Amino acid sequence: MRYRINGKMQSQTMPEGTTRAEARTKLTELVDARNKGNAVETSKLTVAQWFERWIELGAPGRRRERVGQRTLERYEELLRVHVTPKVGDKLLQKLRSTDIDDIYAGLEDVIAPRTARHVHSVFNASLGTALRTGLIAANPMEKVVRIPRPDAKPVVADIDDDDGDQEFDDHSEGLTEAELATLVEGFRPSGLYPIVALAASTGARRNELLALRWADLDVEKKTLDIRRALDRSAPTEKFKLAFKPPKTARGRRTVDLDDATIEMLLGEKRRLQRLVAGIPDGVDVDLSLVKLPAKALMFPAVPDTGNALVLTAPRVPRNVSKEFRRRADLLKFGIKLHTLRGIHATALLDAGMPVDLVAQRIGDDPAVVLRNYSKRKRSKDAKERLANTLTALAASFLKS
Template sequence: MKKQRGIKRAFGDGGIDQRGENVYRLRYRIGGKRFTKTIHGTLGEARKELRALIRAGDTGDHVDPNKLTVSQWIDRWIEAGAPGRKKKKVGQRTLERYEQLLNTHVKPAIGDQALQQLRAAAIDELYASLEGKIAPRTAHHVHVVLGAALGTAHRTRLIAVNPMAHVQQVPNPDAVQPADDEADDLGEGLEETELAALIAGFKASSSLFCIVALAAASGARRNELLALRWTDLDIEKKKLRIERALEQTKKFGIRIKPPKTKRGFRTIDLDDATLAILLVERAKHQRLLSGVPDGTDVDLTLVRLPPKAFLFPAVPERGEDINLTAPRNPRNFSKEFARRASVLGFGSTRFHDLRGIHATALLDAGIPVHRVAERIGDDPAVLLRNYAKRKRAKRADESMSTTLAMIASGFLGS
């Protein structure tokens, strides 16, 4: 057995005792009170941790590592941006979802337990208590988020062993969905005739039809579509750039952000029918901006829209003029879509399902997985996992452009 040895520090800095190979005990004082903490790592990491503990005492942020509760650690982890293995903060929308899951399901059950004394059995009991009370997928999200929080505690050496490694009853949803805002599940599938009927039913709603049609023809996400500007449309090349998305959070409201991953930045091809619908929508905006009434024959190419004008701006309140540069409320839009879809007899269809329907149609037509993934801004592996079960017949001899035209003509009636 190795002999313990003390490592001298300057007076007032505390002390470090080596307890074994890469195991150190930190000794320090805060407000005249003694504290100790054992960490696993190198001597340099031990020194860094000791400095951090003493600094926390100076700023009033110190918590006895032996008394830190699960709730206190959750609050600290959320405040830090819920960093994961790569030490990156998550988006605000995801952060708020994490906080909701932990506050609602974890804190009431195990929040008062000391973090260093948390055992797998307590987590198993937590999961057992959730059975039948929440959806299996939500229970799995709780597991993923709690695991991420405890994983960070383990990496930062607040706990010597991660109890998640010994959990026996991991919630197992029917279809596992990641706990981040990249999530894409299987969704509701529609045949071509059903899709045509759904989109035709939205023609009576001028504020919804164009978005629904573009979603079905592009596979883009709701928040990507609502962040599109007219400057993103290349009419001559029949292409649409996707380089931003809306984010709606409690803290910041509605704001624009870049796509979460590099895959989100992309340029997609448009078929003639979809492009024609967009041009009709642009003409409406040009008439609104210039005050030219419908039916008046004028050269609208002379009317320039604001550089930051959205394809689908906010719907004005009664008596107010439309503001082409104001973003549309994503949640309100989803509610509008759900209400209209229910009236049309498609109550189980979500707006997000149009993305899956588009990807499935391309896969069925024999378009390679990597090309479909590039088009919808997804990981090929995720795409396969979520949509492979919906693939039917392949027509590998058709090109992407031909397939897009066929899909669009099917539901747009061109």
Template sequence: MAKRGHGEGGIDERGENVFRLRWRANGRRHTKTFRGTKAEARKELRALTTAVDTGEHVDPSKITVSQWIDQWIAAGAPGRKKQKVGQRTLERYEELLRVHVKPKLGDKILQKLKATEIDELYGELEQKLAPMTVNHVHRCFNSALSTAERKGMLASNPMTRIEQLPSAGESDHGLALDEADLKTLVNGFKPSATMYAPVAVDASTGVRRNELLAFWWTDFDPEKKTLKVERALEVTKKFGIRYKAPKTWRGKRTIALDDGTVALLLTEREKYQRLTAGIPDGADASNVDFTRIKLPDGALIFPGAPAAGEDFDLTKPRDPSTFSKRFRKGADALGFAGFEFHHLRGTHATLLLDKGVPVHTVAERIGDDPAVLLRNYAKRKRKQTADTSVASVINTISAGIFES
């Protein structure tokens, strides 16, 4: 048993990585069961006693679901790995819980929250929200309650006793275009000076939209014919549009480029070098050494257009949402109604797999998990080709088996 001085509280060991925390607040004694390491227990006790000193202390037996959600969000919404989530994800979690959980369960005492009350909430949400949204609500609410259980705020997580987990429904993996349709789509954007190049590069690389719009010219190596994925854009309410590192180790990668994409990017770079050097469009630049024209640090391959009255800033990113809307409008006009920008990524992966490129190679190229890639590929192909290709193969095999 380890104790601390009077007024600082104390820690009693109750089992392996199980401790009872003791402290005083407003003349009353409080206790709390904590699961974790001894160091984590000390940290938790310090947080509790500090809250007493600052007047922010809430008796664990009286804390509401709403109060706990606020604490969890303020702590960065840590999950099983005790790591904070990204800013955009944090804002999404806060919105989901504030809009869909707090109105019905916010006033409930956290320690008295019942599984039947969560079942009732999910039943109501399923009547008015898409299955995917309800599933997202469940995932972040469950993470919040799991953290409360880990910190000893809950004896057990009521989520383990709910009747049925909300289904995510059928995800939209999009129909993969064949080579002819992909060519038609990409070439259809040629009249647009700002959309053709990014659409063509995405079709030939399969990168995510926010990776594409975060490419710097320093990521492009025309000699090695590669593009490095080092960062992605993140759109947040608190900080606006900013850069972030790839989510996983798979995200940071180097992509091999074909000759056509290299040539396109060299043309794009020369356009911005002309702009930087003040060379008018159409002016003869045959005597210009473009290798001596340096673009500014952080110059984007696909920068955002300047607002009215502003100078062109090569380091200003495009707004991802506006970019997607422009693509969707253009795709609709070309006869590809419902085709979203992220479907280019699926199309790229599907075409490579159809050509016999190994799954692990394609997954490495697009920065995805091989198992996820195969699952999504199977769903896209099921929708696109039904069983006609399988039937053709079976007919060929059967012809050999039953040949007289």
């Protein structure tokens, strides 16, 4: 079939077996769409090429807003790994719902349900943008038979989600105060010790911790301002480490610190001042005379051998997560760095702190905190406190 749009000849081949009457009906629809301004010009754009263009545009959705770089790379990864190998060479306008069904059927045995659902969400968003921009006449996703469910029974473990955007990332049993102290102390020989200690005492996200500057610490008020986060989980040639505002308005917050945490941070600052000034340990000098750059990070990147320390250079977040997991495994704890966020929130809730104050402290929605808290196993200390409270309560009205 041939017809024109804005003077440009278009053609469309109907499936084998199509009758003349069916072809005539289809041609009438195409001409009608052209007359209404809804016609789609024939394009040789492949699915893979469209994905690349969509990512370059910032992966806009219905609200036509760009997403953050961390999210952008995650979208690109999901499409590249799980969709492009199956249909990347196919013309975008030839993509059918059956092609998508085949992709989803193949995902069931290789990735977790939640990841499969993420693949669907990103895939659908990209096709939605293609529809709105006139690249396709209809979204084949609307006719997909079975969409992945995030609550389906998992087949394999999900990929690393230590990206700072996930919340309570597992339902492991909370640690007692003694166990948490043992974990943190086990990191003392490691360069990660101040990061781990601060994560345990504040519940801050990994990417928030790595973006902290010394200017964010107010020793007199005993507070720490969280005003930014790292925007990348790992630098690539296309996506570089950068800073961004917190993901939500709740993320921009001021956290109260205890005296022990403040002293730990000041000890880390003194260590950096000695390194900058070249002052050996044990030499008594007035370190207040050693000024750090205005944007000096609390936990800058560790320089390679022979290179100078750059206090404004951030660490690679994913490397920090891997190093934490390696040492935590050696200490027989088997948790991720992000788990400390959930442990901190759980400990505060177990201690009776109101959920709205806990949510404010960790920069989250109270409803989300409460929902995730209900899914977690309580710490041994919390169970003992509950038993003691119930015993005292019963004794108050069951007197013999």
